[in-house]
Amino acid sequence: MYIHDEYYFWRIAQQLMMKHQFELLQANEQTHEIWFHKTIDKKTVVVRLFLQNFDWANHLKRDITSVLGRVKNIQSSLRKKEVIIHNLYISELEPVDDWEFLKKPMQLKDKKGLIIHTYYLDEQNRMEELNRFFTGINAESPEVILPEDEETTVNQIQEIKRQMMNNHRQQQKEIASLFNHGKPVLTYLLLVINVLVFFFLEMQPGGSQNTQNLIEWGAKFNPYMVEGEWWRILSSMFLHIGFAHIIMNMLALYYLGNTVERMYGSLKFFLIYFLAGIFGGLASFAFNDSVAAGASGAIFGLFGALLYFGFEHKKLFFQTMGTNLLFIIGLNIAMGLSVPGIDNGAHMGGLAGGFLAAALVQMPERRRTMIRIASFIVYVTVASGLLIYGAERTNASTNPQTAIIKASEYFENEKYEKVIEVLDPVIENGETSNEILYFNRANAHYLLNHLEQARKDFESAIQINPELANAHFNLALVYSDLEQYDKAREHAGKAASLKPNNQDFQNLKDRLGEFRNSLN
Template sequence: MKKNEFEKITIEIFNQYYNYNIGEFNSKSGKTSFWGITKELNNRRQNVVFLYLDNFNDMDISLYDEVIKIIVIDSKNPITDIEKIKETVEGERLIIVNKDNNELLYHSFGVEETVAQIQSVLNYREKLKEEKARAKKPVITISIIAINVVMYIITILLSGNILGSILESDIRVLIVLGAKVNELIAQGQYYRLITCAFLHGGLIHLLVNMYALYVLGPLVETVYGKIKYLVIYFSAALVSSVFSYLFSESVSIGASGAIFGLLGAILVFAFKRRDKVGKGMVKNVLSVIAMNVFIGVALPNIDNFGHLGGLVGGLLISGILLLV
């Protein structure tokens, strides 16, 4: 009989911390068996058995010294099912657990020690659930968006003309805050190669880039993990700025170079896993890149060299990271 996740974790914890051993127990018919845990206690063998709504009364308890039934239900089972269990096994030692909610629903008299031990299992499962939930949240993406928004607010406040600078940022303020200016970088202000990626020239510029980051970031963060995601993002931002420095004399700002790096990272992943995600994903990413390149060429004041550098940086670093 195959053990489920709840049984596996309970058996591991009871074995490691409470000196129980794994056991297999017979049904009344003898045709099936149930997983459980067992140990010597006061010259008697205490047996804790996992049962479910469809088999909670099928175990032959007469074959064993002392049996505590842990009946595992889920959120689909109504209160009437719990009452039915309690009536059917009246007089037996019983614990009822909701595995979905990690909740102890009922226990009979005389099983308090085992109840405390089961509660430790439920607490551990709840902690695992919270850790998984945190891991799924795009914390890095949200943090990067927040930094960009804060820097935009600072840009507005420093401009002096708050209403006038909401739609279009003051270029002088952007330079002070760290825009890419070739002459200043040549003088040794290399930090501008990164700081420029967190500055934006206006509200529309900010909204477009943050929306793209909101769409692409969580995917890269999930696929590569948070640390590698940070490496990809900052590497793409840096390579984007280097390309812009080498091939463009214009003042440059914006997160679009790093965002092109995320597109590159998605393309590398889609190509590497094309047997699983399908070739269509590769085509979709290429079409998005092509569309953005076209927009960059068609519209004025777009740092296409920065976009190209970000894409190259994203492709290279993500390719390396997938091999690590």
């Protein structure tokens, strides 16, 4: 009787969804077809229920073939290589010809990870096939007892449908609630602040790519941080170097910030963003001697927060963003390792800091106290280690860029001995390809009237870069003071030829020429 077949169909579906926690993939009540899936022993198990009579084996075989084709699409959507399909037919009668061979497991030749098991639950062998199916999914077979009359059967079918619908709606509601704990108010505020700061910085002489501007506005500069300016870890998060930098970071902040703030709520988003930014800043301080700026550490922290979401909701993570997110993170890491000038310390530190911060604040409606305590201990311990290690490296640093910036500061304050003190270790450490180091040290020696040392350094700078007009000009002054006028005229002429529009260079050349004529 058809109503009994329908009852079996819905009772099996109810057991899979309500008792064994299979998730609904798709359902068609008109054609009486339902698809479920679940991960069992790290394999994706797909169950298809189909209420249909088949008169002939070839009709059944044709349907099984169509199932295999449809599962290819399901396999792609689930992003799983290995999928086991259990294909259940609920029917009153079995096909009239030989069909038993179709019950053997089938595997597609071009899809090694795709296996299909077929079960035919006709009226004669229904319980036997049902037991075989539940054994195949490592579950206890239910006892299906038919109601006493048709009216009761119809009512129970309707009740089962109602329960399944409510269960599915509740699941969807719970999933949707994970992404609706806040509105991206802080994300938009951070976008506005970053853009405004960038345009104010860009309006300064030299713009946002001028190192001195960056330092004055609060970029990460290790020597100043060691001297007590730790606020630079925060201020550097709002500075960007050039239009490409601000555009890339703000696009990432817009998309990631929207997602993370909706998932965690605004307060927890605020804590994740800044804790990740601080952690990334400390990692940059520890492993990168150069001047650095940007929101990249905090933005990578948002990646870390999404990874923590994956830790809490593995299945949903890989059904939604997981694979794409991991690809983007991997791509960014690869770019960081292959493209020069990228602050990998800030990126990796921000990623780790974001994960730890998310574990510390926890997702809404989660209370994992031990994870919270452990993440706090790890965050503080690692951050302290980065701080100590970074301070030791900075004090022993021979980074050319850092030395040049410090030397410029000492020049402004007329501390010429300090200039030499800063530059000596860098040059002695083997940095012989940067003409600015020699040029600056030569200027300090000249201002201290160390003429011979100044001469050597200016000549070293010119040897590295023969087109350095200022070095030729200053060397001409040194030779003039040393009363070596032929060499003074030679370098004055070179400076004037390199920069013909510089009046000081032309004046020195003319003056030395006149002096030569007067001697003759």
